[in-house]
Amino acid sequence: MCESIRHRGPDDQGVYTDARMTLGHVRLSILDLSDAGHQPMKYGDRVIVFNGEVYNFEEIREVLEPEYAFDSRTDTEVVLKAFDKWGLEAVDRFVGMFAFAVYDKKASKIWLVRDRVGVKPLYYYYDGESFAFASEPRALKVWRPGLDIEPRALCEFFQYGYISSGLSAYEGVRKVDPGTCLEFDLQSKKITQRRYWSILPFFRKPKFEKSEEELVDELEALLIDSFKYRMVADVPVGVFLSGGIDSSVVAAILQKHYGNIHTFTIGFEEARYNEADWAKKVAAHLGTTHTERYLSAGEAEEILKHFVEIYDEPFGDSSGIPTALVSQVAKEAGVKVVLSADGGDEIFCGYERYWVSYGIGKKVFMLPGPIRKLLAWTMERIGAERASKLIKIRNFAHKYNLLSEMLKDDDWRHFYEKLVHSAKAYQTDRLLGCEVENGESGFEVGLREHPMQGMMLWDYHRYLPDDILVKVDRATMYHSIEGREPLLDHRIAEFMAQVPFEYKYRDGQSKYLLRKVLERYLPKELIDRPKMGFGIPMFEWFGAELGELFERYFAREDDRVNMEYVRKLHAEFAAGKPVNVNLLWFVLVYLMWKER
Structure with a gap:
């Protein structure tokens, strides 16, 4: 063992x-x-x-x-x-x-x-x-x-x-x-x-009645204290820097209050995935020792071979590939502890899906419940395939099925879960003959404040510990380095639970209060930019390699997965039709893991 x-x-x-x-x-x-x-x-x-x-x-x-x-x-x-x-x-x-x-x-x-x-x-x-x-x-x-x-x-x-x-x-x-x-x-x-x-009792406490300046001061002091704790070590420590708000806050505060920070960034040649230039600008402004490495398709393919070995269970987050590489780069630089700025999106309101889901949900819930259910029933009777013959819109069948699912929902939690499913209920039903019901109590607590706060708590209890933190823990420990999460100090979460929601998302601006802290360290032009996330150009890289893996693994039979349905999706994908590529990736990961 x-x-x-x-x-x-x-x-x-x-x-x-x-x-x-x-x-x-x-x-x-x-x-x-x-x-x-x-x-x-x-x-x-x-x-x-x-x-x-x-x-x-x-x-x-x-x-x-x-x-x-x-x-x-x-x-x-x-x-x-x-x-x-x-x-x-x-x-x-x-x-x-x-x-x-x-x-x-x-x-x-x-x-x-x-x-x-x-x-x-x-x-x-x-x-x-x-x-x-x-x-x-x-x-x-x-x-x-x-x-x-x-x-x-x-x-x-x-x-x-x-x-x-x-x-x-x-x-x-x-x-x-x-x-x-x-x-x-x-x-x-x-x-x-x-x-x-549990974080939930802190949401039941009265909200702070303080000025914006007081809240910014208190949050900054708490961040400084929390971040400095994460530097306790008898070995070299580094920081993963993407150039986004969360990692920039970590690097900026530590550089000013601790000094001589070593930052690490992964870049991609594909411009729409590449944040390395922003990270370099932030590092230059702060004066950190900065290491930058561009991830090539060849290196990614090598990590792909070990993907199920690194993550040990079926794990579908493809950003685990660059996370594994940046961990390897830090290890090669002699660093034994790295700080990663995860948790900011769930605590400060950073994911675009929060306000997008809220915007869609407001429109859906304007319809009375009986009318929504009647529409859903009618759509199911018609069926996506028959409807798609009448309406020629790209990926119409998928959108049709998703809408019919969402119209049945009576509450924000079920509505949000439908949206964050990578594979929708009708797809998992055909693939496995099952659907999971979670029952996340945190959503109801957040809902008293704002539906978006409910979404944040759903992610805090599920997506954060079971995807994001798994990704960082396995990738760092696979390379025998320790990953630390300075934004996940429980005192920060407790403080933000009592901060009114208007300081998390205001007038279309996410992470409002955290941005105000960062403005004390960086110029606004390095802060106000679109969020990119840690995605990878999977099909630009793995076009041939992934295609070969799809062909090899999808030819097999499996006692749990409907491989006939998988092969149908793969044939549509190969023909250039819009399909849920994430689902194909998940099936591949599962089959590779099962083989191992």
């Missing part, structure tokens, strides 16, 4: 075992590079294995030092002794990203704890008798080679391009939810879980 995740910790390995429990750990040395940081680490009757960082460990250590002696300069030892002092309540004091397990031999219990947002992964397996956990599913697959595919997870993957809802690709393997502690009693063989943190 340790060997299967060696890439996550190539510097050291340790095993603890007794009659009931075996704990294994592979170490990526970031703090106290000496042998004193070896894990599993023991104190009294407790043993810990720890992944991640508790950035404020020195302050917690000062509180503990009157009662406890310390043998290392690691945060691991602080976490272990904080747990001894305060029990599970210790986690309320931690600022950081972490997944750890504490085994108490005397109590015959083991506790698994995951950080508030879910930056660090934590999976577990329980069949009523045997209990196991790991940072990645591959280790559990080594332990239980016969694990079958989880059908519901597969349906989620084809709908969204990632697996959420606490599921994994394997039956019996689940994720510990963000902000959650799981307790396993070795005597009763029972699992209990409790949520120690």
Whole structure:
């Protein structure tokens, strides 16, 4: 099991075992590079294995030092002794990203704890008798080679391009939810879980009644404190810089208040995907040490060969390819810790789909419910194929089916979920014969403020931890470097939950309050530009390579996927007809993963 995740910790390995429990750990040395940081680490009757960082460990250590002696300069030892002092309540004091397990031999219990947002992964397996956990599913697959595919997870993957809802690709393997502690009693063989943190209660608090200037001042001070914490390390640290608002804020604040920042950017020859020129301008203005690398089709093809090895589960976000390369570039530059500015879109309101969905939804919901449902029923009776013979519009059948689905919705949550499905319900029904219903409670909390806030919370609980953070964690750890997320300090999320929505999106301008902070560091011409996202020119690159993979894998049969439907879509794609290319990509990723 340790060997299967060696890439996550190539510097050291340790095993603890007794009659009931075996704990294994592979170490990526970031703090106290000496042998004193070896894990599993023991104190009294407790043993810990720890992944991640508790950035404020020195302050917690000062509180503990009157009662406890310390043998290392690691945060691991602080976490272990904080747990001894305060029990599970210790986690309320931690600022950081972490997944750890504490085994108490005397109590015959083991506790698994995951950080508030879910930056660090934590999976577990329980069949009523045997209990196991790991940072990645591959280790559990080594332990239980016969694990079958989880059908519901597969349906989620084809709908969204990632697996959420606490599921994994394997039956019996689940994720510990963000902000959650799981307790396993070795005597009763029972699992209990409790949520120690959620962002939702902070949205129920009164909104701040402060001036814009006061809010900007408070947010800036909070960002400075949060970002400086992420520089705690005994190894070189770098920043991924795209030139967008989020990464520019991180680089700008750290360059001014910390200094000598090393920034890294990936560029593309294809202009509509390339942000490297903007990143270079931002780096030049700030005076960072800047490394730029253009990703070629050849390099991308090489990463594509290892894509399912890097991400371990079916994972459809193709921007994982440049993320893997920028991690490789940082590693080659001698950096062992990189800061990535994820989370800004979900916290400050940055995705274009928020205001686009809101604009469409307002028009749809103007129609009374009975009329919407009658229209949907009528459209289904007519059928997309018959309607497309009468109306000659490009991709009309897809638009027709999507509209008929959305007309059935009675609320904003279902409406938004339909829009963010990469594969629509009618497509997954034909592909797998299934559709997933999520029931995200955060949407209702956000809806009291604004439908767009509901969308942001939906993404904060699903898209962020199960797509974005998976992408960065696996890509960085595959190259044995640590990715940190400075915008995901829980104190920033708590603060923004009490900020009125008008400071997140105002008069067509996204991330309003964050922009005001950035204007103190950069000229407006480097800030006010269209958002690009971290996409890749997939078909410009992989025209031949991807076509060859499509041909090879789509010729196969599969016991879960309707390959006849896949081949029909592929034939239409090859003929130049508009099809859901993401769905073809998802099928390819699934088949490559299954083969592995």
